[in-house]
Amino acid sequence: MKKLALVAAASLLFGTAALAAPLKIGVAAEPYPPFTSPDASGNWVGWEIDLLSAVCKKAALECVITPTAWDGIIPALNAGQIDVIMSSMTINEEREKSIDFTDKYYNTPTAVMAAKGSGILPTPEGLNGKIIGVQVSTIQEAYVQAHFPDSELKSYQTSDESYQDLAAGRIDAVVADSIVVADFLKTEPGACCENVGNVADDPVILGRGVGFGLRKGDPLKETLNKAIADVRADGEYDAITKKYFTIDIYGPAN
Amino acid sequence: MRDFLNLRRVIMIAIAAALVTWCIYSLRWDWLANPKYQSMMLRGLWQTIWMLVVTMVIGFALAIPIGFVQAAGPRWLAWPARVFCSVIRGTPLLMQIWLLYYGIGSLFPSIPWIRDSAFWPILRQAWPYAVVALSLSVAGYEGEVLRGAFKSVPHGQLEAARAMGMPRFTIFRRIWLPQAVQRVLPTIGGETVLQLKSTPLISTITIMDIYDVAGRVRRDTLVVYEPLLLLAVTYMAITALIVLLFKWFESRFPSKVA
The missing domain is CATH 3.40.190.10 (Periplasmic binding protein-like II)
Known part of the structure; x- marks a missing residue:
């Protein structure tokens, strides 16, 4: 208990330091190529992983991939074990009851x-x-x-x-x-x-596509939305997509 | 009435009524009100029933010559008929359906004169393959049964008819066939019930029968048990109808001679 109070005090004192802690990105532990899958040496690779590093760079965030079981990924987000879900999660009303979504980053037509x-x-x-x-x-x-x-x-x-x-x-x-x-x-x-x-x-x-999942009311939403728009605008998105697909997977504009 | 309501029956009826009440009140039936599923269920039911009736009729019509040539035909006819029955009875029906639909059926489009013929709009659909496969299945099983039935008609009767100067086809029509059919009637009832439960296989080649409809409801609504329970009751009701129909049928034929 004491320790917890200490940590709380520390995070209050060094609020900025706590913010700089790496963002834990929850990726479903089950491979989902070509979007997310571990390679032979255990590193996560795929279209979503490449996009993630581009988005994190744009938003000046430090991101760490945290494999999480798909069926527990929303509870893990709400419990704070992860901070963002990036796992080809389709935006729908049922999920919006418990979490927030950013704008879509892909929507295969x-x-x-x-x-x-x-x-x-x-x-x-x-x-x-x-x-x-x-x-x-x-x-x-x-x-x-x-x-x-x-x-x-x-x-x-x-x-x-x-x-x-x-x-x-x-x-x-x-x-x-x-x-x-x-x-x-x-x-x-x-x-x-x-x-x-x-x-x-x-x-x-057909649904509204796939977006990042966030805790309700998390201000990260604006940051990530801006970063998605930026990678779309400067052509990085298309460059990443070309590595994996022959088609444009962004789908119809919002 | 007293006889009907003996204690065992009363208990059975009470248990059944309790089960039905429990099912109605504690399970989810709201999807039944959806007109989309209602019309799908009616179409599926109709598909199952006509598929059953048509393939039983065609199959039985085919089984008569197949059984007859094995019992009394020349060897060059008996032998292929026997091979046919062995192949049909010795291989899974699902495989036969798939061989016809995805095998032979998918070769047709590459043959120009078939593709350009007037039959193409029918041949490109799935139901003709289902009708052929299910009919051949009945023909195979019933052909074997009828072979025995034709053989079991007492030879003396046929000889007597011949001695009376009856033409050969008349002997077949009036003496041989009716007695053979009468012998197999109880088995045809059973075969029809079995055939009913073979019809769900046609849902694997894109035909929407009642089984397929239950699957769609399950996938759409994520309600698992209710459509399957209703499906089970539906098949049992059709089975009961078939059994009653054949009971009535058998009672109309004069009882076994011999």
Whole structure:
């Protein structure tokens, strides 16, 4: 107890010193390549890690990566074991009840994939009367139901099965996350097809992207928002993205 | 009435009523009110039932010649029929469905004349493959059963009919087939119940049957037990209907001769 009081007094006395303590960035301990994963020597690497160092440099913060189990990452933040969550956490209302979010730093758009030269466009008119494959119970399925009512919807148990049917020509298009689409197009069966573009955004269905998670009312929010905007503005964001992806993963502007 | 309400029955009914009441009051059923799920459930139920009826009818129609040639046909017909039954009975139905849909079905689009034909809009869908796979399955199992049934019709009756100068097809139609069918009727009832419980496999090739609907409700609402409980009750109700139907059917046929 005495010790605790001492620490409290010390932090009061040396308030500035306490502020300069490194910021603990909670990253889900489970690897999530290419965003966050430990390399062979245990160092965390990935797109999010690179972005993090860029953001921390911009905001003149000292950041330390603290691996935390994903299912306990919000309690860990609120208990003070970590100060920021950066772990591809999608901003949604349920989470906003317990934590704050910064602006999004990525939001992979939903893309439409079709056979090469099919003339299909990622619009309701461009997909009118076509058969669209999606993975069952995904945001993409909900999107197709809401926005492409004149297309026929075919729901697959796994996304691989929908690609197989697209490659075979049994369905006209697949609507899926653009990163997943890009991955498939790199494979051999993916040679059949091309990404014909992203669908129009619908934040209610597709979500508002991924942001840093913070304790409620933490003033860090402004600092980080400014830093995100800065790395976006000076091209560093795009430079990092190019190292990992062939597409722009920032998604539609806010 | 007294006979109906004996003590054991009363206790069973009380337990069932208590279980149902507990399920209604302590579990989550609000998703049932969602019109989206209501229409999905109706469509799924309809899909399951027509798939069951159509494949049983086609399968049984196929099983008659398959069983007959094994029992009384020439060897060059009996042998392929036997191989067919062995293959169908010896491999998992799920594998047969996938071989047809993702195997043969995905070869069709690469054949231009099929792709350009009038049948392509049907062939690119999933249900024809499900109908073929499930029908062949019934044909395989019932063909084997009918082989025995055709063999068990007393030879004397057939010889008598021939001695009376009855044409061969008439013998088949009026003496051989009816007795064989009557012998297998109880097993067809059982096969239909088994077939009902094979239909969920078609949900793996993008067909939305009642099983698939329950899965969607679970994934969308994160309600786990309730859709599955309702699904179980639904399958049991359909099974009860099938059993009643075949009971009535059997009572209409004259009792076993022999």
